[in-house]
Amino acid sequence: MPYLYNTQQQTSRMLSTIGVSSVEEILQNEIPEELLLSRPLDLPPAVTEPALQREMEGLAGAAATGQRLCFLGGGVYDHFIPAVVDEITSRGEFYTAYTPYQAEASQGTLQAFYEFQSLICRLTGMEVANASLYEGGTAVSEAVFMAMRITRRHGNVVVCGSMHPEYRQVVDAYFEHLQTEVRVINPVDGVIPPGKAAQLIDEQTCCVVVQQPNFFGCLEDAKAVFEVARTAGALSVLSFDAISPGLIPRPVDYGADIAVAEGQPLGIPMQFGGPLLGLMACRGEYMRKMPGRLIGRTKDQNGKDCYALNLQAREQHIRREKATSNICTNQGLLALRATVYLSLLGPQGLRDVAETSCRNAHYAAEQLCGIDGVELAFDQPFFREFTLQTPVPAETVLARVRQCGIDVGPSLAHVGATNLPNAEYCFLVALTEQRLKADIDALVEAIRNAVAAGSRDSAQSVPTLTATSQGGT
Amino acid sequence: MDPATLKFAKSHEWISLDGDIATVGISEFAVRSLTDIVHVELPEVGLTVNAGASFGEVESVKAVSDLYAPVSGEITDVNNELQDDPDKLSSDPYGAGWIAKLRVSDASELDGLMDLAAYEAHCAAEND
Numbered sequence: 285m286p287y288l289y290n291t292q293q294q295t296s297r298m299l300s301t302i303g304v305s306s307v308e309e310i311l312q313n314e315i316p317e318e319l320l321l322s323r324p325l326d327l328p329p330a331v332t333e334p335a336l337q338r339e340m341e342g343l344a345g346a347a348a349t350g351q352r353l354c355f356l357g358g359g360v361y362d363h364f365i366p367a368v369v370d371e372i373t374s375r376g377e378f379y380t381a382y383t384p385y386q387a388e389a390s391q392g393t394l395q396a397f398y399e400f401q402s403l404i405c406r407l408t409g410m411e412v413a414n415a416s417l418y419e420g421g422t423a424v425s426e427a428v429f430m431a432m433r434i435t436r437r438h439g440n441v442v443v444c445g446s447m448h449p450e451y452r453q454v455v456d457a458y459f460e461h462l463q464t465e466v467r468v469i470n471p472v473d474g475v476i477p478p479g480k481a482a483q484l485i486d487e488q489t490c491c492v493v494v495q496q497p498n499f500f501g502c503l504e505d506a507k508a509v510f511e512v513a514r515t516a517g518a519l520s521v522l523s524f525d526a527i528s529p530g531l532i533p534r535p536v537d538y539g540a541d542i543a544v545a546e547g548q549p550l551g552i553p554m555q556f557g558g559p560l561l562g563l564m565a566c567r568g569e570y571m572r573k574m575p576g577r578l579i580g581r582t583k584d585q586n587g588k589d590c591y592a593l594n595l596q597a598r599e600q601h602i603r604r605e606k607a608t609s610n611i612c613t614n615q616g617l618l619a620l621r622a623t624v625y626l627s628l629l630g631p632q633g634l635r636d637v638a639e640t641s642c643r644n645a646h647y648a649a650e651q652l653c654g655i656d657g658v659e660l661a662f663d664q665p666f667f668r669e670f671t672l673q674t675p676v677p678a679e680t681v682l683a684r685v686r687q688c689g690i691d692v693g694p695s696l697a698h699v700g701a702t703n704l705p706n707a708e709y710c711f712l713v714a715l716t717e718q719r720l721k722a723d724i725d726a727l728v729e730a731i732r733n734a735v736a737a738g739s740r741d742s743a744q745s746v747p748t749l750t751a752t753s754q755g756g757t
Numbered sequence: 758m759d760p761a762t763l764k765f766a767k768s769h770e771w772i773s774l775d776g777d778i779a780t781v782g783i784s785e786f787a788v789r790s791l792t793d794i795v796h797v798e799l800p801e802v803g804l805t806v807n808a809g810a811s812f813g814e815v816e817s818v819k820a821v822s823d824l825y826a827p828v829s830g831e832i833t834d835v836n837n838e839l840q841d842d843p844d845k846l847s848s849d850p851y852g853a854g855w856i857a858k859l860r861v862s863d864a865s866e867l868d869g870l871m872d873l874a875a876y877e878a879h880c881a882a883e884n885d
Binding site for chain 2: 572597
């Protein structure tokens with residue numbers, strides 16, 4: 285990014301225009317003497333541009349992901365990003381655009397977000413989508429607050445224990461000081477039994493939140509759980525995998541009232557965890573209760589199509605403490621990336637991505653289960669991600685595999701999903717359309733070796749009578 | 758409704774009592790201040806409200822304003838026509854633009870409200 289500094293001459297000219305001899309003179313006149321630093325800042329001398337470049341390359345090299353293979357899951361995935369996405373979003377007009385408060389100066393941005401909203405409606409099958417939220421975790425919480433506003437029920441919210449633990453933590457953080465109770469349905473064999481949902485949902489429940497596929501990668505019977513919710517007058521919130529509508533039913537098909545997601549798989553790099561993109565869509569009748577920005581299309585005084593921020597009276601800068609949310613922005617640049625990505629792929633392209641990811645995941649699972657002692661943690665249908673259980677502690681396996689240039693996981697322990705038996709031995713494996721058969725075979729080999737090494741180590745250590753064995757470090 | 762027969766709250770709602778059922782709306786002054794009304798959030802029938810509590814919302818292009826109950830009572834009826842045609846509220850705030858009816862729990866609460874003259878003076882003072 286270019287940096288334009290003032291030359292000595294420009295600085296001198298500015299100083300003499302205001303009748304001051306130095307910048308220090310301005311500071312000394314205004315800041316009390318006892319607060320002045322009165323010495324130079326402790327910085328090393330400036331380096332030359334070539335030297336700086338070498339230093340930055342060294343730092344970048346240390347974090348190189350280069351030839352590493354990625355099978356990481358847990359909400360952020362290594363999908364292919366077409367070059368066009370970077371090309372369009374790098375344009376100065378989009379890259380530096382601010383929040384479009386002045387419609388007359390922001391038609392390009394507004395139109396892009398309108399297209400984004402339209403695409404999210406197509407993706408989810410829902411009638412209204414907003415211009416995006418921050419990321420998947422807060423999107424879930426915003427959906428719960430929205431359900432409370434719509435149903436006017438503040439008694440409790442029911443969430444699935446199979447939801448992403450970090451999304452759960454966000455919900456808990458929001459509700460910690462509120463009267464509303466957060467009730468958790470514990471999964472059985474990796475999924476939520478609808479019968480258990482019926483025990484916790486009552487006429488004080490504002491909504492039930494189901495993640496599809498869930499954190500373990502398993503497919504939930506969301507339709508059945510939502511039926512229970514509907515009978516009790518509670519709303520149905522679905523937290524979905526952004527590429528999943530390419531293959532499995534869309535949120536509308538499950539009977540969702542509000543659909544939210546982490547939009548990162550749609551043309552956004554993993555970036556070591558962020559920034560990310562929150563998606564939200566809902567039934568048309570709930571439009572006024574939605575948080576976040578809404579872009580509308582209308583006609584200008586010449587009868588031409590144009591775009592503007594709509595329903596702003598619900599937002600924080602106008603409605604203050606009665607606003608639908610404190611969010612008064614969106615993830616503009618990332619929503620634009622998702623718009624370009626989805627436009628480029630179209631329904632068929634998204635289907636290809638979803639189907640290939642799914643096939644890869646099933647091939648990987650099959651091959652991995654061929655390793656002695658390795659099995660799927662849950663006997664459930666899955667989409668593109670699954671939980672693997674090894675006879676050696678997960679962190680040990682992951683560390684060994686990492687040394688082979690392969691990143692897989694996270695382990696359940698790493699994200700705090702420890703309330704399951706054998707959690708210490710389980711980790712996530714996720715597949716995208718980018719992984720080739722050779723990549724998957726390499727993963728299998730690496731895990732096979734890691735398990736074998738781990739088993740050897742534990743066989744050599746002093747046998748203990750405890751249930752968990754300490755694998756070699 | 759003839760405004761001269763109505764009582765007004767400081768928050769610009771009007772009320773007309775017939776037996777123990779009161780009809781509530783917002784004044785001409787309120788409607789003009791709001792400008793184009795786009796949506797009315799009506800209360801649910803059966804809702805119990807205390808005087809001064811918010812029981813609904815009126816949304817215009819520039820603001821969303823709460824509706825405050827002038828007296829305490831239970832909502833018995835709402836003007837559903839406002840859902841499809843919020844314009845009625847602007848064009849006939851004292852007639853077809855009525856908002857809700859409630860069964861008043863304590864008729865003496867009306868004594869604390871203003872008549873038309875006092876209300877108009879109140880609006881004039883607000884504008885200064």
